[in-house]
Amino acid sequence: MEQRIIDSIEKIVGKEGYSTKQADLYTYGFDASIFHYTPDIVIQPRTTEQVSEIMKIANREKIPVVARGAGTGLCGSAVPIKGGIVMAMQRMNKVKEVSVADLWVDVEPGINYNDLNEVLAKHGFFFPPAPGSAEACQIGGMVALNASGMRAVKYGATRDYVLGLTFVKADGEIVRAGTRTVKDSSGYQLARLMCGSEGTLGIITEVTLKLTTKPKKSAYCLCAFNNVHDAGTCIAALIAKPMIPASCELMDSISIRAVNKARGNPLPDCEALCIFEADGETDEIVARDLKILEEVAREAGAISVTSSYDPKQIDAWTDARKSILAALSALMPGFVSVSLADDMGVPISKVPEAVKRFQEIAEKYDVTIATYGHAGDGNLHTKMLVQPENADMWERGAKATDEIFDVCIDLGGTVTGEHGVGIAKAPKYMRERESELSSIIAIKKAMDPNNILNPGKLEQWEGSILTNLRYPCEEYM
């Protein structure tokens, strides 16, 4: 990057507000996906006005800008594949105001999910989605991906809590979108459009989230099955009952084995597991829901059903579930767990069929695929175990990914329930959203005519999903 541009950036954010050191640039070229690309500069703004001034420079000079939260995204959304500026939001991390009477909280985008919930808990409220990355991820990243997590089945995704937000457009204009009212039917919902926009339409600098009360009681129920199909059937039967659990997690045998090996057997040794959560205002409500959960699980063929109110036991189960991603990388020596087809959504009743089809695809391409996820809302994750330097294995993995996405689209689902499109899902996103594509392209052109905001992602993706691999595989680095 030219020194005169760096000098102008320094005038805006000061010496401590940016870096061009190679080590920083390299580090900010990753997220938690399989991709990497080194940017030219990392900027850490402190205010909306600073973001606006930087965008004016970037737009004038036609420099790509990629907003970055904690970099925990799993499909390359925050990887700066065209170089340029990484706008890292971690210094904008304050809770600006909590208005309990009006049911909202105003935050800066760099605040961490758990930190926000600590503040909200003091007022008796919470922001429920509960992503597996809760300890690290930021609210700006959650909004930009419409992230969710374990409690989305009952409480919804991030988008359902965004009342309004402030964002900076590509040309530096500061826009306040939405309201601070719980209800709003005032025309186009620009704030909603920003949810899931993955940094391609603007840089979010403030978010107004709706508050909701935290239930006082909860308990968990762990159900073991002889096969993953029965576990999927149990989930569909439960929802149809109707009974919406507070969370509903599915794990297949590979995920269970990986976690038991890595963490000293916190889970029963079985072919499939469902971990349910029941919550409510009183013990009676929770006990009633647990009873329904247990009955449905037994009817669906569960071989063991164990309920618990004990926080230690519950932590052991939920920590085990959250550790799948890391545990899978320790399952087979020489193999790493990677996010290729990592986050599909299917209609809930189709979960059993989807899981069966994933297994068939794994056999067809001779790859190891673990399936787990927030299956209560039809959100299924798969992780592939790959030898990083083995090009043939990556290629088989890419073909399997392609077919898994097709299965989900054909079942009436989506290639991403919560992790976003980024790079990994871009080709199939274009198939899934075919009928919306010309409108999507028109919106992007109108809001970012010079195409500087996270260019080359989503509908702009070209090439193979193995381009820019961060692993030591010569063919695709």
Ligand SMILES: Cc1cc2nc3c(=O)[nH]c(=O)nc-3n(C[C@H](O)[C@H](O)[C@H](O)COP(=O)(O)OP(=O)(O)OC[C@H]3O[C@@H](n4cnc5c(N)ncnc54)[C@H](O)[C@@H]3O)c2cc1C
């Ligand atoms: C172990 C693990 C478990 C996970 N579990 C879940 C889960 O249960 N549910 C789930 O939804 N996800 C999960 N994820 C994925 C990821 O953590 C979340 O989607 C999270 O919301 C990403 O937040 P982030 O701050 O890390 O965003 P980043 O990865 O930094 O960025 C994600 C996208 O948001 C954009 N962005 C970030 N900040 C802004 C901003 N201020 N303005 C505009 N655009 C912005 C970036 O450009 C990028 O496109 C998991 C990841 C890991 C590693």
